[in-house]
Amino acid sequence: MNAELLRRTFEVLAVCFAALSGIVDARRKNTDLVGAFVVGLLTAFGGGTLRDVLLERRPLFWVERSEYPLVVLALAVLYYYAPKALRPLRERPIQRLAEGLDAVALGLFGALGTQVAIDFAVPPFVAVLFGVMTGTFGGVLRDVVINEVPMLFRPVGHLYATAAFLGGLVHIGALHFGASVSTASGLSAATTIFVRLVSLRFDVKLPPASPVDE
Amino acid sequence: MNAELLRRTFEVLAVCFAALSGIVDARRKNTDLVGAFVVGLLTAFGGGTLRDVLLERRPLFWVERSEYPLVVLALAVLYYYAPKALRPLRERPIQRLAEGLDAVALGLFGALGTQVAIDFAVPPFVAVLFGVMTGTFGGVLRDVVINEVPMLFRPVGHLYATAAFLGGLVHIGALHFGASVSTASGLSAATTIFVRLVSLRFDVKLPPASPVDE
Amino acid sequence: MNAELLRRTFEVLAVCFAALSGIVDARRKNTDLVGAFVVGLLTAFGGGTLRDVLLERRPLFWVERSEYPLVVLALAVLYYYAPKALRPLRERPIQRLAEGLDAVALGLFGALGTQVAIDFAVPPFVAVLFGVMTGTFGGVLRDVVINEVPMLFRPVGHLYATAAFLGGLVHIGALHFGASVSTASGLSAATTIFVRLVSLRFDVKLPPASPVDE
Numbered sequence: 001m002n003a004e005l006l007r008r009t010f011e012v013l014a015v016c017f018a019a020l021s022g023i024v025d026a027r028r029k030n031t032d033l034v035g036a037f038v039v040g041l042l043t044a045f046g047g048g049t050l051r052d053v054l055l056e057r058r059p060l061f062w063v064e065r066s067e068y069p070l071v072v073l074a075l076a077v078l079y080y081y082a083p084k085a086l087r088p089l090r091e092r093p094i095q096r097l098a099e100g101l102d103a104v105a106l107g108l109f110g111a112l113g114t115q116v117a118i119d120f121a122v123p124p125f126v127a128v129l130f131g132v133m134t135g136t137f138g139g140v141l142r143d144v145v146i147n148e149v150p151m152l153f154r155p156v157g158h159l160y161a162t163a164a165f166l167g168g169l170v171h172i173g174a175l176h177f178g179a180s181v182s183t184a185s186g187l188s189a190a191t192t193i194f195v196r197l198v199s200l201r202f203d204v205k206l207p208p209a210s211p212v213d214e
Numbered sequence: 215m216n217a218e219l220l221r222r223t224f225e226v227l228a229v230c231f232a233a234l235s236g237i238v239d240a241r242r243k244n245t246d247l248v249g250a251f252v253v254g255l256l257t258a259f260g261g262g263t264l265r266d267v268l269l270e271r272r273p274l275f276w277v278e279r280s281e282y283p284l285v286v287l288a289l290a291v292l293y294y295y296a297p298k299a300l301r302p303l304r305e306r307p308i309q310r311l312a313e314g315l316d317a318v319a320l321g322l323f324g325a326l327g328t329q330v331a332i333d334f335a336v337p338p339f340v341a342v343l344f345g346v347m348t349g350t351f352g353g354v355l356r357d358v359v360i361n362e363v364p365m366l367f368r369p370v371g372h373l374y375a376t377a378a379f380l381g382g383l384v385h386i387g388a389l390h391f392g393a394s395v396s397t398a399s400g401l402s403a404a405t406t407i408f409v410r411l412v413s414l415r416f417d418v419k420l421p422p423a424s425p426v427d428e
Numbered sequence: 429m430n431a432e433l434l435r436r437t438f439e440v441l442a443v444c445f446a447a448l449s450g451i452v453d454a455r456r457k458n459t460d461l462v463g464a465f466v467v468g469l470l471t472a473f474g475g476g477t478l479r480d481v482l483l484e485r486r487p488l489f490w491v492e493r494s495e496y497p498l499v500v501l502a503l504a505v506l507y508y509y510a511p512k513a514l515r516p517l518r519e520r521p522i523q524r525l526a527e528g529l530d531a532v533a534l535g536l537f538g539a540l541g542t543q544v545a546i547d548f549a550v551p552p553f554v555a556v557l558f559g560v561m562t563g564t565f566g567g568v569l570r571d572v573v574i575n576e577v578p579m580l581f582r583p584v585g586h587l588y589a590t591a592a593f594l595g596g597l598v599h600i601g602a603l604h605f606g607a608s609v610s611t612a613s614g615l616s617a618a619t620t621i622f623v624r625l626v627s628l629r630f631d632v633k634l635p636p637a638s639p640v641d642e
Binding site: 026027029030031032033034035037038039041049053056058060062063066069070079080081082083144145146147 | 267268270336337339340343346350354358363364366367368369370371373374375376379419420421422423424425
Binding site for chain 1: 458460463465466467469481484494497498507509511
């Protein structure tokens, strides 16, 4: 598959899933429409913007593709005032919905972040961190502004940064063994989403720290 | 009126109002002088700095005009240790005072943000978002560090981002119909401040989201 | 002493102390290993990254020296899963340990921040603010993500930003009177750490604000 087309597809999907995860959470907190629009923007653009600022990559992806903010606005209006739109989203428990949307955005943005960092000649291990950052930062902003402890930092939490981290390792591993950018990105996103969902579903966590007084 | 002079006037006023809103809030929370100085800096420079970083605009306005941080320091010292200074500020209820200062800063920084983005050839709708960002981000930082839910994200809150958003639409509308930069900026700031104050005074809010189970 | 060597030494020590302060706090909050790694990264790289972004200084110090993130990872793994490693850290009360680590990082990062800003021709008073920012921002991020009120903004708190501020004034004062960069940086860091520790030990604080109703 054409690498640029895949990248664009990942980006559009990640923006929509992330924005919806923010809008759903904002509504749960009784924020008004414009507040939800802003939460959607932060969730959808936070990670990629941090990545682009740190790499001095311009124009920012949502300035270059100025239809993205309009898509976020449209999603917020539909979710707030068009009760029959986005029906599939309304038919499942809100908690699971928010986690599912977030997991997909985590995987897609993670793969995009790692790949952009590699394109900017960042060393491999740091590129993995760029993936983690790009994948998680939007969700961290969302959780901070709606006043929840970010998923990333919840006590004894499910795998979150870990999922993005594993996806990033798969990403650079695949490139190292000669995979194309498209293949590496696809494997990376799939790994992250899979690990995240398995962790949520089967309660998989990292082992606790060894006791302080041994 | 000379556009550059108007811009500078807006900037000085916005810095003072924003800084005071931060200092007043910090004192209410019993922060010490230097803490209040830092809250004042964050509130006064947060929005413009975010805008400048995203647009790669340098030098930052408070590095170029290095008297601005000194003004913020002077305001903090006066408000903390000179009981007779800034008397007009002390004579009204603290809640209303903080909201009024914040509203003026929101309008002025919003107009500055939208106009700078337009000067940097950002598409119109995104320029409006830059205005919202520049207007609100300082206040969001202030509220986060003093541990309040940001005004922008309060449940069923008064119009806040919405006010800046409407101001931005007026701004690009006025430019579109041939108004000068000064006129557009003035209308933009006036609209935002007016909408914000009317919303606070008469309890105007956006309609709630339509119910999930219809 | 060679200025570049001193700078590098300061940087390595500051990264280690800051990372440990984040990792210790994350463990106290029962975050898992990868969460603690991320908290360590934020604490160690937050201040310097903000400085570098605001000054458009690239590459970022932790991208250029990509062993730094690996050091943070190693510290997190040791502290979490190697009960006998880092023993000196485990033998003292956790609160005092976290404050001590944080104080050293504050002083070292503060001196680095002030000096880099001066190298970038930032005016002196603003350079002091860059020092405060570089010294404190990592700790603010740490406290925000583990859901504590940042030390910087605690009510009637011990000297924190104030300590970094005094260190910065000593820094530019020393340079003004002809001291070398190494001497100024050393005095700056020593002042900040000394003021911070004395404030904690002997409960030194700034005088409270004068009463509102006099």
